[in-house]
Amino acid sequence: MTAVTSPIRNLLAARTQRTSVSEWLRRPRPALALPRWLLLVLLVALAVALVLIPLVNPSYINLTVTLVMIWTIVGLGLNLLVGFGGQISLGHSAFFAIGAYTVAVGGEAGWLHPFTLIAAGILPFILGYLIGLPALRLKGLQLGLVTLAMAMATPAAIRAFEPITHGSRGIAIDGDPPAWIPLAHDQWVYYLALLVVAIAYVVTRRLARGRLGRSFIAVRDAELVAETLGVDVWQTKTRLFAASAAYAGVAGGLYAMMLEFVGPENFGLMMSISFVTLIVVGGLATVPGAVLGALFIQYVPTFTSSISPSATGATYGIVLILFAFFVPFGLVGLVRGALAPIVARIPGRR
Template structure:
């Protein structure tokens, strides 16, 4: 009679194999979804119609939250260009967000119409971002992160110091109502402005990610010396990318000011910058749709957790960043791609190229 014995180590490894396989599946990189062209068109049309109809059929508080999602999406698209595609660390985009918000507030006091104030909210952060980016982007990794972190920490103090323009700690009121000839309520007007800005930002970012400029960003991120050898001006590329991402944040800050109609230094603290970083990590670095998913997370999950405990929001941000760093490095986009790819492949039709 033969008695077989099983090694305790082998038994332990066998018991852990399913969990290990699940973790490997979550950490696996996946290509973009490539749905049939007809399905992509149908989904785009349905989404467009639904987004246009939202403010006309819903109460103002729903319009408020959806508008905030679009504002966070704009910030996430710009920051993902810088961090995901460009490989540059930034913890200070709340500074550009604040510049855009106060530009709209101050320009609005002078009587400029809202569309022009939003243009100014993009131009001024671009100039500031370019001037800061030229010297700062010669740093790398932790050093660059510390410089941008200092920007975020200094923003409330700078706002208070510029009291003649910003009204300091007293805050500043913004007239966010539409012109008299436009028959929309305040929440509907800002919603449509945010929708137009978010749609434009999404299309521009998608085009950049797929085009030659996006490839140069990735080349600088992955191999600076090789990119420079191939004729890419590394420092100018980095500075322009930093300035472009500041434009996204500035326009989003302007829309934020118009939506709230009152802002102060406390609106632009370090927590805001941390939420921006959380947005792109949770959504998915170097992906365009990830900005939308991250914006949904940043808007709704902290609201839910703060209703349980006011101190829970910071804990949730910390726990989520740790979980995503270890188990979901490609964010919610990677998770959805893994879940939906088998289904999408079964749908017949000519394929699109997918979206990064």
């Protein structure tokens, strides 16, 4: 009898262990309550490190970190829309392209870079608002299909407006700083991206934690209840869509300045898929998740493409499936779960 029950007990124990691991991965976790002194030390150390990176590293490292910051800006805006607002968008590469071409065309006209970046945020905001008025009356899969159509049509639309975009020839951009700023091209774009990502991060945190963030979540979870409580559901959705488009537009402008060239092949469907992967892997409805997701889509595809050129798309697909089923709260949930016991032991006022 003992010989029979022993394998059964081992099987039950293994099953219990697998269940506990699955539950741990799928468990929602609050933000880490760091002591104030530790939070201040980490912020100062991070700020100093980010400021010094372009001064002590070669240009290719500066450009790689700049790309991470550009993806972070896109992730912050898209997470506001999808994570906090509950609206599906698969077409943010279209707004990213609009921002990139705004900077390129403005640069051809002789505009200064800061002004072209401002225009790269304003134009996608206006277009996002106009598109959002009819599109956001759709829900779920229908809205996803409309935005997917935007992403698929973007390269063709760029070629169609050849007098402005130069079609398939693309536009070369002078991404160097003004003569009175003693920085190289990679350092100049890095510091612009650092300034923009810092502003975007602070603004997104304030929106997510404030009254607007609560109204976004209310609209996402229960539209009828939110409308009963006085929230203008359609205006909230439309403004959120427009703000998210502005984030993508500014990021696209920085991307164009970094590459010093834009063409229709830069903004294909794979870019939109990578944006969705960013927020899913990083963690939906979390502000730090945009940073972790940006690190993922920058470095993991680089590694997989060195193995096989076709491995990047497969990696995105496999990772999306795994995170959707087993890690619904993304890398942020894993980091919080791993560090929470350590943080709880650190003395200091939370």
